[in-house]
Amino acid sequence: MTADIAIRVPEELMASEPAEVRGSGRDDVRLMVSRGTEVSHHAFRDLAGQLRAGDVLVVNTSATMPSAVDGTVAGERVVVHFSTLGPDGRWAVELRAPEPSGSTRRRTGTRAWTTVVLPGGRRLALEEPLSADGDRLWWALADTPDVPGLLARYGRPIRYAYTSGDQPLSAYQTVFALPSPDGVGSAEMPSAARPFTVELVAELVRRGVWFAPITLHTGVASAQAHEPPYPERFEVPVSTARLVNAARAGRRRGARSASPKGRWRAAMGAAYAEALGGLYLWHEFGDVHLVLPDENRHTPNCSCNGW
DSSP, rough: OTTTOOOOOOOOGBSOOHHHHHHHSHHHTEEEETTTEEEEEEEEGGGGGOTTTOEEEEEOOOOOOOOOOEEEEETTTEEEEEEEETTTTTTEEEEEOOOOTEEEEEEOOTTTTEEOOOOOGEEEEEEEEEEEEOOSEEEEEEEESSHHHHHHHHOOOOOOTTTTTTTOOGOOTTTTOOOTOOOOSSSSSSSTTTTTOOHHHHHHHTTTEEEEEEEEEOOSOOOOOOOOOOOOEEEOOHHHHHHHHHHHHHHHTTTTTOHHHHHHHHHHHHHHHHHHHOOOOOOTTOOOEEOOOOGGGGGOOOOOOOO
């Protein structure tokens, strides 16, 4: 729905470090709230004032893995970003070139059956690209089934050039993160929940807001224009499905409905313009955008907001 919205984020608006480094805590970020084309500005710590008893927040319990690991290809230094575990035991990976700053850049020219030597003498064979016309993401087979163990020993969090330095893995975990039995998690942080704290969650529960957990192991950053979506592992508990369905049923009884596609695009266009004009910070360490239904178009006694 946002495919027709083109924006350019200035470098100075790319959050380069966690909120707790530049401020007083991970919840020390701004919150922009959209209701249709109307936009208001708040502190994220005031989120409780934007929600109602009976609202449902769906949260991702996937933990972030230390998914970046050093390697070599024919003596050349590379960084492997492990993204997603496939059903056949292969991993979707991206090979990147290291930068002196500690971040990485796009590496081109990778070919099928390239072998990457990993720490501990392990090897990774790149077998086929995820898309027929791409060379960025590859299905690769490691010579050990315990890739999460290898990452735990030798890996570090994925970071990009807009960040100012390395951060501990804890900086990339959300308050909802839980370890999985097989050690698999997200390649990059499910960052929408990063500003939540235990104290805020407790306050929301006290006010009657429900939390519905799912697990979605997110892969590396967004696919490029020519790349099709790649699979990501997920799990939706029955209890979460029931809770969400109940909330939707309550919304229908309250005469809530989704905005027409054109109106949604106008709303997102207005929100992006407001965020840029208001100097909101972007990316995983940045500020937060909460999208709620346009209350001016519906009855005043609706039972549920949308997150």
